[in-house]
Amino acid sequence: MPTVIYQGKAYECESDETLLDGVNRQGGTISYGCRGGFCQSCMVKAVKGTPPAAAQAGIRPAMKKKGYFLSCLCKPESDFEITPPDRRDEFIPATVTGLEYLNPTVIRLTTKRPDGFNYRPGQFVNLIRPEDGLARSYSLASIPSDGELAFHIRLLPDGKMSNWFIDHLQCGTEILLSDAMGDCCYRKGYADRPLLLAGTGTGLAPIYGILRDALASGHSQQIRLLHGALSSDGLYYDQLLRGVADKHNNFSYIPCLLNEAAPEGGLSGPIDSHIPAQLASDSNWVAFLCGDSEVVTSMRKSCVTHGMDESAIHSDAFG
Missing domain, CATH: 2.40.30.10 (Translation factors)
Structure with missing residues (x-):
């Protein structure tokens, strides 16, 4: 079994486990987030050994040259010596x-x-x-x-x-x-298509940025924003979004509460259950879905069931 030297200790990795899992299973501590190679929280630096190309996917070329790789994507085939990232490099x-x-x-x-x-x-x-x-x-x-x-x-x-x-x-x-990552973003090519923005909790953060970007770009087709929360306290931008809706005739804000009665102009119940009704008025929607990963998965299924093409669905699922 390959041996990994990390912070002065030796760890053996099983053939079917990643370097991240092997080190952490034996008491080491490598930080991680998504475990899927997207967030890059598990990045480490190879002092000895050559990282496989697959473990350097998405890493900037300058960082690759310095030996950085993603431990969640690395299944060691030979011995390694690694160190935590040097924050000045990264x-x-x-x-x-x-x-x-x-x-x-x-x-x-x-x-x-x-x-x-x-x-x-x-x-x-x-x-x-x-x-x-x-x-x-x-x-x-x-x-x-x-x-x-x-x-x-x-x-x-x-x-x-x-x-x-x-x-x-x-x-x-x-x-x-870190550098900015992800592709859950508005494109100029969407100018002639209606936009569905749906998020739960702090999934409103990227949704709010996308909304402002679309409006600043002069988007003239309809935009519908659903923000889901457990209770009214969770609708933390309620008044702000109502104000945006008052200024833009093509924008609708629809608050959704899971555990309380529907707020003014809003809905009650699971946010994913309201997706089909929002899509019924047009067949050319582009969707942006953000928030808790399970809810994002459910919203995506609702969009696909309604007939949306996967290429028109963008998401940011929080792990």
């Missing part, structure tokens, strides 16, 4: 400019937009704690013309990252950012 410093509560369990974090940092509304980045490299993926709720980056962050009772935000961050604090 990430971009950004200064915190604001931290506010949107409701009791969601905060809005803003940072300066670093020079040269490019992104498309709806993409996500990894936020990294500088002192130990702890990383979590968060979707951008801003658009480039804002001049700052905005994130909607759900506070978890035992969340190592979200609680650190509350306990330690303040204006002027420096955090680290």
